[in-house]
Every structure is written in C-alpha cells, then in structure tokens.
Amino acid sequence: MTTAEQTYDVIVLGAGSTGENVADIATRGGLSTVLVESELVGGECSYWACMPSKALLRGSEALAQARAVSGAAAAVTGEQDVAATLDRRDGFTSHWDDAGQAQWVDSAGITLVRGHGRLAGEKRVVVAQDDGTELVLLARHAVAVCTGSRGAVPPVEGLADVQPWTPREATSAKEAPGRLLVLGGGYVGSEMATAWQQLGSSVTLLQRGSRLLPALEPAAGEAVEASLREMGVDVRLGSEVRSARREDGGDVVLTTADGEFRGDEVLVATGRAANTDEIGLDTVGLEPSRYLDVDESLQVPGVPWLYGVGDVNGRQQLTHMGKYQARQAGAAIVARARDEQVDLADWSPFVATADRRATPSVVFTDPQVAAVGLTAAQAADAGVPHRVVEYPIGSIAGASLFADGYAGTAIAVVDTEREVLLGVTFVGSGVAELLHSATIAVVGEVPISRLWHAVPSYPTISEIWLRLLETYRG
Amino acid sequence: MTTAEQTYDVIVLGAGSTGENVADIATRGGLSTVLVESELVGGECSYWACMPSKALLRGSEALAQARAVSGAAAAVTGEQDVAATLDRRDGFTSHWDDAGQAQWVDSAGITLVRGHGRLAGEKRVVVAQDDGTELVLLARHAVAVCTGSRGAVPPVEGLADVQPWTPREATSAKEAPGRLLVLGGGYVGSEMATAWQQLGSSVTLLQRGSRLLPALEPAAGEAVEASLREMGVDVRLGSEVRSARREDGGDVVLTTADGEFRGDEVLVATGRAANTDEIGLDTVGLEPSRYLDVDESLQVPGVPWLYGVGDVNGRQQLTHMGKYQARQAGAAIVARARDEQVDLADWSPFVATADRRATPSVVFTDPQVAAVGLTAAQAADAGVPHRVVEYPIGSIAGASLFADGYAGTAIAVVDTEREVLLGVTFVGSGVAELLHSATIAVVGEVPISRLWHAVPSYPTISEIWLRLLETYRG
Numbered sequence: 001m002t003t004a005e006q007t008y009d010v011i012v013l014g015a016g017s018t019g020e021n022v023a024d025i026a027t028r029g030g031l032s033t034v035l036v037e038s039e040l041v042g043g044e045c046s047y048w049a050c051m052p053s054k055a056l057l058r059g060s061e062a063l064a065q066a067r068a069v070s071g072a073a074a075a076v077t078g079e080q081d082v083a084a085t086l087d088r089r090d091g092f093t094s095h096w097d098d099a100g101q102a103q104w105v106d107s108a109g110i111t112l113v114r115g116h117g118r119l120a121g122e123k124r125v126v127v128a129q130d131d132g133t134e135l136v137l138l139a140r141h142a143v144a145v146c147t148g149s150r151g152a153v154p155p156v157e158g159l160a161d162v163q164p165w166t167p168r169e170a171t172s173a174k175e176a177p178g179r180l181l182v183l184g185g186g187y188v189g190s191e192m193a194t195a196w197q198q199l200g201s202s203v204t205l206l207q208r209g210s211r212l213l214p215a216l217e218p219a220a221g222e223a224v225e226a227s228l229r230e231m232g233v234d235v236r237l238g239s240e241v242r243s244a245r246r247e248d249g250g251d252v253v254l255t256t257a258d259g260e261f262r263g264d265e266v267l268v269a270t271g272r273a274a275n276t277d278e279i280g281l282d283t284v285g286l287e288p289s290r291y292l293d294v295d296e297s298l299q300v301p302g303v304p305w306l307y308g309v310g311d312v313n314g315r316q317q318l319t320h321m322g323k324y325q326a327r328q329a330g331a332a333i334v335a336r337a338r339d340e341q342v343d344l345a346d347w348s349p350f351v352a353t354a355d356r357r358a359t360p361s362v363v364f365t366d367p368q369v370a371a372v373g374l375t376a377a378q379a380a381d382a383g384v385p386h387r388v389v390e391y392p393i394g395s396i397a398g399a400s401l402f403a404d405g406y407a408g409t410a411i412a413v414v415d416t417e418r419e420v421l422l423g424v425t426f427v428g429s430g431v432a433e434l435l436h437s438a439t440i441a442v443v444g445e446v447p448i449s450r451l452w453h454a455v456p457s458y459p460t461i462s463e464i465w466l467r468l469l470e471t472y473r474g
Numbered sequence: 475m476t477t478a479e480q481t482y483d484v485i486v487l488g489a490g491s492t493g494e495n496v497a498d499i500a501t502r503g504g505l506s507t508v509l510v511e512s513e514l515v516g517g518e519c520s521y522w523a524c525m526p527s528k529a530l531l532r533g534s535e536a537l538a539q540a541r542a543v544s545g546a547a548a549a550v551t552g553e554q555d556v557a558a559t560l561d562r563r564d565g566f567t568s569h570w571d572d573a574g575q576a577q578w579v580d581s582a583g584i585t586l587v588r589g590h591g592r593l594a595g596e597k598r599v600v601v602a603q604d605d606g607t608e609l610v611l612l613a614r615h616a617v618a619v620c621t622g623s624r625g626a627v628p629p630v631e632g633l634a635d636v637q638p639w640t641p642r643e644a645t646s647a648k649e650a651p652g653r654l655l656v657l658g659g660g661y662v663g664s665e666m667a668t669a670w671q672q673l674g675s676s677v678t679l680l681q682r683g684s685r686l687l688p689a690l691e692p693a694a695g696e697a698v699e700a701s702l703r704e705m706g707v708d709v710r711l712g713s714e715v716r717s718a719r720r721e722d723g724g725d726v727v728l729t730t731a732d733g734e735f736r737g738d739e740v741l742v743a744t745g746r747a748a749n750t751d752e753i754g755l756d757t758v759g760l761e762p763s764r765y766l767d768v769d770e771s772l773q774v775p776g777v778p779w780l781y782g783v784g785d786v787n788g789r790q791q792l793t794h795m796g797k798y799q800a801r802q803a804g805a806a807i808v809a810r811a812r813d814e815q816v817d818l819a820d821w822s823p824f825v826a827t828a829d830r831r832a833t834p835s836v837v838f839t840d841p842q843v844a845a846v847g848l849t850a851a852q853a854a855d856a857g858v859p860h861r862v863v864e865y866p867i868g869s870i871a872g873a874s875l876f877a878d879g880y881a882g883t884a885i886a887v888v889d890t891e892r893e894v895l896l897g898v899t900f901v902g903s904g905v906a907e908l909l910h911s912a913t914i915a916v917v918g919e920v921p922i923s924r925l926w927h928a929v930p931s932y933p934t935i936s937e938i939w940l941r942l943l944e945t946y947r948g
Contacts, residue, residue, distance in 0.1 A: 050933050054875045059546035066540040066550065071559030072533035075552040076540065085545030092875065320932035327926070347927055360931040370931070398906075401528045401566065432872075433904070436911035436928065436936035443928040446918035452801070453821055454910065454917040457834040457844070458794035459524050462910035 007138040008034040010333060011125050012146055013117045013279060015105065016043020018310030018322035019146035023110045025330025026142075031337055033110050034137055036117035036127055042101040044148055044168075044311075045319040047093045052171040053191055055089035057364050060198035064366055065429060068403035082176060082199050089171075096172070118280035119143065123305050126280075141337040142305050144329060145279065145292060146322075149311035151188075152273035157243040162252050164244075165267040167192070173265075176200040181254055181263035183241060184270035185212035187363045190224050192267055194365045197233050204234040204261050206241060206254065208270075213363060217376065217425045219390075219409045220369040227366055236261075274312050296344055296351040298329035307333065315355045325352045347443075358442040362432045367408055370435035373423030373442040376413050385416045391467040393428045397459040403429055410464045412438075414472055419448045426464070434462055448472065481612040482508045484807060485599050486620055487591045487753060489579065490517020492784030492796035493620035497584045499804025500616075505811055507584050508611055510591035510601055516575040518622055518642075518785075519793040521567045526645035527665055529563035531838045534672035538840055539903060542877035556650060556673050563645075570646070593617065593754035597779050600754075615811040616779050618803060619753065619766060620796075623785035625662075626747035631717040636726050638718075639741040641666070647739075650674040655728055655737035657715060658744035659686035661837045664698050666741055668839045671707050678708040678735050680715060680728065682744075687837060691850065691899045693864075693883045694843040701840055710735075748786050770818055770825040772803035781807065789829045799826045821917075832916045836906045841882055844909035847897030847916040850887050859890045865941040867902045872933040877903055884938045886912075888946055893922045900938070908936055922946065 010026040012019045015037035026033045040047055059080050067073045094100055105112045115129035123139040151166030153159055164183075165173070170192045176199045182189045185207030197203040205212075205228060212221035212228075212235070228235050236258065243255045244266065252266045274291045281288045284303055292300060292308030294315075300306040309329045310322030332350040335342050346353045360372040379386040393399050393408030400406055408428020415422050424438035441451060452469055456462040484500040486493045489511035500507045514521050533554050541547045568574055579586045589603035597613040625640030627633055638657075639647070644666045650673045656663045659681030671677040679686075679702065686695035686702075686709070702709050710732065717729045718740065726740045748765045755762045758777055766774060766782030768789070774780040783803045784796030806824040809816050820827045834846040853860040867873045867882030874880055882902020889896050898912035915925060926943055930936040 045932070051871065051875075054872075054933055058875050059543045062540040062543045062546045063549050066536040069533045069536045070562050071555050072536045074555035074558060075537050076549050077552040078549040081545050081548035084548060088544050088878075318932070320929050320937075323932070324927075324929045347924060349923065349926070354927045354929055358927065358929070360929060362931045362934060397525065398528075401525075401532050404562075430904075430907070432931070432934045433907040433936055434910070435934070436908065436930055436939060437914050439930070440911050440914045440920060440925065440928045441918070444915070444918045444920035444924055446914060446920065449823065450821060450918055451914065452823070453798075453828045453832065454914045455794050455798045455828055455832070455834060456910050456913070457836045457906070458519070458792070458797070459528055460836060460906045460909070462907055463794075465910060 003134045003136060005136040005138065006034070007140060008032045008111070009140045009337060011137050011139045011143045012036065013125065013143065014043070014146035014148055015041040015112065016146060016148050016310065016322070017045050017319055018148070018326045019043070019144070020105065021323045021326030022144045022146060022309055022330045024108050025327055026333055027109050029330070029334030031141065031334060034113055035105060035110050036113045036115065036125065036137070038114070038116040040096065040098040041105060041112065042098050046101065047096050048168040048171050050319050051092045052089045053195065054364055055092040056085065056171070056195040056199065057191065059085045059088070060195070061366060065403060068405070068429070070404055085199065086174065093172070113137070116278070118278060119283050120280055121283050139305065142307060142333045144307040144309050144333070145312055146310045146326070147275040147279055147312050149272040149274050149317060151268060152271050153268050154270050156241050159241070159244040159268065162244050162246040162266060165265050167269060170267045170269070177264040178202065179204070179263040181206065181252060181261055181266040183266060183268045185209070185221070186215070186269060187213060187361070189267070189269040190228070190363060190365050192269065193228055193233050194231070197228070197231050202232070204236065204263065206236045206239040206256065206261065208238070208240050210237055213369060216369060216371050217411050219411060220363070220371070220425060220427050223367050223407070223409070223427045224363070224365045224369065272311070272317060274314060276312060296353070297332040297342060298325050298352060299332065315352070316359045318359065318361055321355060321359055324354060328352045354443060358439055360435050360439045362435060364432070367428045368431050369425070369427050370431045371423070371425040372435060372439045373421065374413055375423055375425065376411070379413050379422050384422060386422060387414050387416050387472065388412070389414065389468055389471040391464060391471050393426070393461060393464050396461055396463045396467065398461040398463055399428065401459055402461060410468055412468045412472070414448065420445045431461070437462060437465065477608045477610060479610040479612065480508070481614060482506045482585070483614045483811060485510065485611050485613045485617045487599065487617065488517070488620035488622055489515040489586065490620060490622050490784065490796070491519050491793055492622070492800045493517070493618070494579065495797045495800030496618045496620060496783055496804045498582050499801055500807055501583050503804070503808030505615065505808060508587055509579060509584050510587045510589065510599065510611070512588070512590040514570065514572040515579060515586065516572050520575065521570050522642040522645050524793050525566045526563045527669065528838055529566040530559065530645070530669040530673065531665065533559045533562070534669070535840060539877060542879070542903070544878055559673065560648065567646070587611070590752070592752060593757050595757050613779065616781060616807045618781040618783050618807070619786055620783050620800070621749040621753055621786050623746040623748050623791060625742065626745050627742050628744050630715050633715070633718040633742065636718050636720040636740060639739050641743060644741045644743070651738040652676065653678070653737040655680065655726060655735055655740040657740060657742045659683070659695070660689070660743060661687060661835070662743040663741070664702070664837060664839050666743065667702055667707050668705070671702070671705050676706070678710065678737065680710045680713040680730065680735065682712070682714050684711055687843060690843060690845050691885050693885060694837070694845070694899060694901050697841050697881070697883070697901045698837070698839045698843065746785070746791060748788060750786060770827070771806040771816060772799050772826060773806065789826070790833045792833065792835055795829060795833055798828060802826045828917060832913055834909050834913045836909060838906070841902045842905050843899070843901050844905045845897070845899040846909060846913045847895065848887055849897055849899065850885070853887050853896050858896060860896060861888050861890050861946065862886070863888065863942055863945040865938060865945050867900070867935060867938050870935055870937050870941065872935040872937055873902065875933055876935060884942055886942045886946070888922065894919045904935070911936065911939065
C-alpha cells in the first residue's frame with residue numbers, strides 16, 4: 001500500500017456543514033486546512049435531514065395555508081402532485097450528488113481528501129482513501145472532529161433485523177409507503193409523520209413517553225398531537241415497543257402492550273449516536289462510541305489540539321448550532337495558532353454560549369413549533385426566579401388575517417430578577433420566521449423595559465410581542 | 475338646546491386605535507376618562523385601512539405562495555373567489571359596525587361620548603352629540619387629541635369633482651372596478667394597485683416621482699414596480715396629473731404630459747391631512763388644519779395639559795406607532811397627574827423614541843417590504859458614520875424551500891462607530907414576520923459582536939441574518 005504524508009495547520013474530520021465551516025474559518029484565518037470525508041461533502045443536513053425533510057413538508061404547508069383563507073380556498077381544487085414534490089426534494093439534495101459542495105470546498109482554498117480518517121496519536125490522522133491508498137495527515141495546530149451523529153436503533157428485540165428506516169431513509173424515500181410506522185415522537189418523528197401522512201401514507205406514530213416533543217413546552221406537543229390526529233395519523237402515547245418482526249408478506253409488525261401494529265415500513269426516530277466509534281479516539285487516550293466532552297470553545301479538555309464540533313459533542317444536535325460552534329471553534333483555533341488570547345467568558349467570539357442560553361429550533365410540523373432558550377421547566381430546574389406568560393396567537397389581528405380560525409400559542413419565560421427573557425416558544429402556522437426576534441431578545445439580553453419600544457408592525461403576527469409584554473405587566 | 479357638563483380626569487378626542495389606547499392606559503392608571511368619537515369607534519385602521527386592505531391582499535398572497543412550490547402548484551387549479559374575499563374583508567371590518575369596539579370601551583371602564591368634540595378654551599371640550607344635545611366636558615388633567623388624519627386630495631384641476639376614491643373607498647369597495655386609476659405610489663397606492671389588480675381590475679398606477687415607495691430603500695420600490703408590471707399593472711413613473719374630469723359615460727379621465735388615462739374609478743393616495751380643522755385649536759392659541767407640534771412625550775409645547783397623539787402629530791402615520799405613542803403619552807399623563815417625575819431621556823417609558831430611531835413598517839405588496847429604522851439615505855443625511863450591507867434573500871436555503879425562484883433582498887445599515895444596526899430592510903415574499911427581529915436589534919442596540927450569537931434556525935429565511943453579518947465582516 002502506498003502511504004503519502006502531508007502536513008496542514010488544521011485537519012478537519014467530517015465535511016458536513018459543521019466541518020465545512022470550521023475549515024472555512026481556519027482557511028480565512030490564514031491556516032492551511034484539509035477536510036476529510038468518507039461520504040458526501042455537505043453531510044447529513046444537505047442530503048438526509050433538514051433540506052429533504054423541509055422540501056417534503058413545504059408543499060403541504062403552502063396548500064394548507066391557502067385553504068385556510070376563504071376566497072383563496074376556492075382556488076385549491078386539486079391535489080398535491082406527490083411525484084413533483086419528491087422531484088423537488090431530489091433537487092434540493094442535488095440528487096445526492098456532492099459535486100457542487102466539493103467545488104465550493106475547492107474554491108474556498110480547502111483541500112478535500114475523500115476517505116475514512118482516524119486519529120493515530122497526537123495531531124496525526126490516517127486516511128484510508130477511497131482510491132485504496134493510505135494518506136497520513138499531520139496537523140501543526142489542531143484537529144477538529146466533526147463526524148456528527150447517526151440515527152440510532154434502540155435495543156428492541158428484532159428491531160435491527162426488520163431493516164428499519166432511519167431518518168436517512170425517511171427523508172430520501174422514492175415513494176410514500178402505504179402504511180408507515182414511526183417510532184419516536186421527537187422532532188424527527190413528528191415531522192416525518194406529518195410529511196408522509198400528507199403525501200399519502202397511513203401513519204401510526206408510537207411514542208414511549210406521555211407526550212410528543214418532550215423537550216419543548218407541553219403546549220407544543222399537545223398542539224402537534226392534535227393536528228396529527230386530525231390529519232389521520234394514529235398517535236399512540238405511552239407506547240413501548242417490545243419486539244419487532246418482518247413477516248413473509250413484507251409487513252413489519254411491532255408488538256406493544258396495546259397490541260400489534262403493522263406497516264410497510266418502520267421509521268426509527270428515537271435518538272442519535274455519536275460517530276466516534278471508528279475514528280481512533282483510543283489512540284489519544286479517549287473513549288470511543290461516546291459523545292466528545294468539550295469546553296466552551298469546543299476544545300477537548302486535556303487534549304488541547306483536539307476539538308469536537310457539532311453533533312459529535314452532543315451539546316445541541318442541530319445544523320445551525322453545529323455551524324455556530326464551527327464559527328466559534330474556528331475562531332479559537334485561529335487565535336491559538338497565532339498565540340493570541342482566547343477569551344472564554346460568556347458571549348466572547350470564541351465560545352458557544354448560545355448552546356446553553358439561546359439555542360433556537362423550529363419543528364416544521366403543522367402547526368410549526370419555534371422555540372429558543374429555556375422552557376418554563378428548564379428555568380425551574382435551573383432555579384432561576386422567573387414568570388411564565390402565555391397568550392393565544394389566534395387573537396392577534398395578523399394571525400386571523402393569515403388564516404381563518406388560526407390557533408396558536410406563545411409562551412415567554414421571563415427572568416424576574418434581571419427582567420430579561422430566558423426563553424420564548426411560538427406554536428402556530430407560519431411562526432418559523434417569528435423566532436429570530438426572540439433569539440435576538442434572549443441573546444441580546446434586551447431588558448423588558450426596552451422591548452416595549454420594539455413596536456411590532458400592524459397587522460403582523462409579530463404583534464403577539466405586544467400581548468406578551470402586556471400580559472407580563474399584568 | 476340642553477347643555478350638560480361633566481368633569482373627567484382625561485378627555486380623549488377620537489376613538490381610533492390611538493385614542494382607545496390613551497384612554498385605556500389612563501383608566502388603568504386610575505384616571506377617569508371620556509372618549510369622544512363622531513364616527514366609528516375603532517377608527518380608520520379597523521374599517522378603512524389596515525384591516526380591510528390586508529384582508530383584500532391575503533388570499534392572493536396565499537395562492538401565489540402555493541403556486542410558487544412545484545408539487546403544490548398542481549393543486550391550485552381554480553381561481554380565487556372574489557366575492558368570498560370581499561365577504562371575508564367585510565367580516566374583518568365587522569361590516570362597519572362598531573358595537574364590539576364600543577363594548578370593549580365600556581368593559582375597560584371608559585366613558586364613550588358619541589358626537590363631534592371641539593376644544594373651547596383650557597381643558598374644556600364641547601361635544602355636539604349625535605342625539606342633538608350639547609355636552610360640555612371639563613378635564614382635570616389632560617386632553618389628548620387623537621383625531622388622526624384623512625386621505626387628502628391634491629389641488630389638481632377637477633380632481634375633487636370626479637368624486638375620487640380615497641383610501642376609505644379603496645378598502646371598502648363592494649366590487650372590483652373594471653379599470654382603476656391609482657394616483658400615488660406610496661404604500662397605499664402600491665398595496666391597493668396590487669389588491670385590485672389581483673381581484674380582477676385593470677389598474678394603472680401613476681406616480682409623480684421616479685420610483686415607487688420613495689421613503690424606503692430604492693430596491694424596495696424597484697422590486698414592487700417589477701412585480702406590479704408582471705401582474706399586469708400599467709405603472710407610470712414621473713407622471714404628473716394636470717387635470718381630471720368625469721365624462722358623461724362615467725369614465726374618469728386624467729390628463730398628464732404623456733396623454734390621457736381612463737378608468738371607472740380613481741384612487742387618490744398621494745398623501746394625508748391632519749384632522750385638526752374643526753376641533754377648536756384656535757380657542758387655545760393653536761393654528762388649525764396643521765399637524766400638531768408635540769415633544770417626545772407627545773405633549774404640545776406651551777400647552778402642558780394638551781397632547782397630540784397618533785397621525786394627528788404627523789410624526790409617523792402608522793397604526794402601530796399611534797398605539798405606541800398612546801402607551802407613552804398615556805404613561806406620561808398618568809405620571810404627571812400623580813405629580814411623578816416624567817423622564818424625557820431616550821427610551822424612557824414616557825417618550826416615543828422609536829418614532830425617530832426604530833419605526834417599523836410593512837408594505838403588503840408582492841413582494842412584501844418590511845423595514846425598520848434608518849435607510850442608507852437617511853443615515854447619510856443624518857451624518858452618521860455607517861456601512862450598508864446587502865444580500866440576496868433568494869440564495870438562502872430557507873427562501874428557496876419557501877418558493878421556487880425566490881427573489882428578494884436584505885439591506886442592513888450599520889453604525890460603524892457604535893457597531894450597532896441603524897436600520898434593516900427586507901424585500902421578498904413572506905418577509906413581514908422577519909421584521910421584528912430587526913426591530914428588536916435596532917431598539918435593543920444589540921452590538922454586532924453579540925448578534926453573531928443569535929443563531930438563525932436552519933432552514934428558515936431568517937438565515938439571511940447570518941449572511942448579513944458575514945457580509946459586514948467581509
């Protein structure tokens with residue numbers, strides 16, 4: 001086997017959006033950077049997560065919104081063209097071809113190595129290249145592990161053997177299955193149940209816990225549950241799967257205490273696992289198969305040249321937070337390479353403070369759920385003195401103009417000592433773009449007294465802000 | 475004539491949304507309050523402006539958004555039901571019946587007097603009541619003039635005689651005119667041209683200046699002009715009307731240097747005038763027929779018991795800004811009645827700082843225009859050191875998911891000395907709800923360095939924020 005050796009300032013393992021951003025920041029900072037990828041450049045988000053899932057959901061959303069306006073509804077006399085929607089989804093994944101992204105990497109001045117990379121001691125990565133040769137990479141300054149995570153199949157008897165869908169198959173399926181079983185009622189399960197039910201499948205959603213979207217405000221999961229039921233999804237809460245089998249006829253059968261559930265396919269969306277099994281962590285004294293422990297600058301404690309950025313550290317498994325961490329870690333890598341001071345105080349350019357304080361997320365169900373910062377439960381757990389204010393979005397003029405019978409809720413958690421927002425949740429049709437107002441308010445720690453001067457334009461749904469402030473004032 | 479006399483702490487002239495809010499704040503502050511209204515309680519916005527205009531526009535918007543998503547487009551095979559849209563509009567105006575609003579006034583503990591009120595010396599208002607009797611109202615603390623403004627007809631030969639539509643007739647028309655002439659390309663003219671063209675009229679829009687929406691960033695007017703032309707509106711820029719006449723057959727004919735334009739109706743949307751002609755301003759030493767001059771707490775200089783709130787002061791003629799001024803002026807009235815200190819510093823609870831620094835507005839055209847704070851031209855005029863950054867919204871993943879071929883622009887004006895935002899403009903489909911993020915950033919004076927921690931959720935259109943920051947960083 002031919003073995004070549006190359007030295008770079010920075011080695012980045014994994015060319016998902018997180019790895020791309022670390023490499024980009026390092027390169028812009030004047031560091032030579034190599035990016036190692038064994039699958040598609042662009043990663044999970046581009047091909048098997050955010051992009052295809054939202055493309056599957058958007059057509060149904062646009063139609064539901066038009067149907068919700070009398071006058072407009074009369075024009076929606078046909079059905080969604082599912083084949084065209086799947087084609088559109090394929091376009092958004094570039095038909096699972098990463099040529100465009102590879103071209104961007106090249107244009108950004110980053111070296112791309114295609115193959116499987118694993119650490120082999122300090123600042124050393126060995127890549128089994130796709131062409132069969134081996135390449136040894138040496139890092140002058142840093143190695144950033146951005147290998148992400150994957151859908152994990154829980155240890156349920158027989159489940160792994162039925163060839164279940166992971167989020168990858170759920171977002172890339174070539175047609176709607178007749179009957180789809182969905183295991184797990186987090187955001188992936190809720191979104192995919194919504195998408196495929198709307199595209200023609202009969203979906204059964206099995207959730208072990210007592211509500212959907214358990215990490216969010218209870219009102220969110222309740223609203224999504226009600227709407228899933230209304231669109232015909234069979235939602236089963238408190239439903240634990242004991243075993244799974246695939247019958248000769250092709251049916252997947254899941255057995256629970258409530259009986260058996262049958263489907264053509266089963267999506268397992270119960271959690272994720274870190275891609276840290278086969279990247280040589282043991283060669284630098286770390287334990288494989290676990291999320292990487294990192295500090296606020298995404299540096300691995302005790303291994304100062306090593307960073308764990310994005311899903312792989314388990315802090316916040318969201319594309320935008322991976323990219324955020326990438327910007328912060330990238331800045332820290334560049335500064336340390338220059339022997340510059342790296343300020344680890346909250347909100348400095350080198351730390352990912354928003355991971356703890358202001359992580360935004362949008363669940364693209366119908367209604368959408370858009371949340372940032374702490375929920376009421378999290379504020380209580382953290383022992384922060386707070387008050388929760390809630391207001392129905394449907395009574396906002398802009399919402400009733402947006403859709404007849406608009407139903408939605410806004411929940412704000414206010415720090416009563418500092419008089420700033422700790423978190424905000426919006427539940428309702430089309431609330432995704434409202435979220436950034438809350439994110440800026442939380443991150444900016446804008447005092448409530450100042451927020452009164454931030455006047456929402458009439459008649460937009462954003463006028464919910466005024467009602468929340470009035471409700472807080474009492 | 476019977477004349478009764480009543481004394482209240484506060485007299486509010488005009489029960490539009492501004493007057494309602496002044497009265498509400500005063501009442502909550504423990505002051506007895508009387509509200510005088512000669513037309514419908516709820517005012518312009520509820521019956522002849524924001525509400526009906528947005529109801530006329532929303533159906534077309536929802537359909538355009540569905541048609542812009544391949545897959546969904548296939549389902550939009552019919553036409554908008556114009557009669558149903560007009561019915562929906564009628565519902566939003568409560569069929570021009572103010573019983574619901576009058577009930578709210580009553581439930582808020584405010585006394586409502588129906589009739590025409592005019593000042594008659596210090597703290598004294600005489601109301602010619604609708605029942606023919608006269609009522610003298612005396613104010614212990616304050617009189618707030620909230621009489622608003624009206625569409626003004628410019629002094630063009632013959633124009634007043636053709637019985638032109640003002641914004642009132644344009645928003646309340648019972649059917650789409652066959653041919654509609656629109657005079658004025660500000661936000662009313664642009665919105666109404668959009669609405670009626672989409673509802674079946676053939677619209678000709680005559681704008682005296684060289685672009686539409688002249689108060690906003692040039693990109694806004696350019697985008698709206700292009701889309702109006704594409705939907706079939708005959709847009710004429712630099713077109714000054716010299717005379718108007720209505721012919722025997724019913725046609726309205728406008729004469730310009732470019733020739734004659736004919737229509738069934740003509741909407742005059744070239745500006746507004748203060749409703750200060752007949753409210754007895756001369757009895758307290760002020761000149762009628764002009765906008766009321768007020769200080770930052772909306773108090774009339776030299777007449778400390780008199781306030782001018784909302785459109786009537788000409789500061790910012792927008793419903794939400796009237797309501798904002800009402801909250802600030804109401805707080806000042808209550809504080810002064812209690813002999814409490816009224817802080818006139820920027821952003822205090824008693825002043826309308828956002829009038830100058832952070833007025834948001836949304837033009838509900840297609841594309842929408844959402845803007846807050848200073849434009850580049852205004853920043854230059856004010857001599858503030860600044861930089862303008864611009865980014866095409868269509869290249870944001872969330873925008874391309876939202877609509878095929880999404881076209882839009884975001885423009886941010888950054889104060890390069892203080893490193894905060896002075897203003898932001900979004901142009902594009904569905905950007906109305908993005909605006910409040912910018913409003914909070916401008917009002918909160920959130921430093922650019924902190925805004926980097928406000929992570930937009932992927933894939934929302936709000937990711938434009940990240941691109942603006944990157945563009946600013948360079």
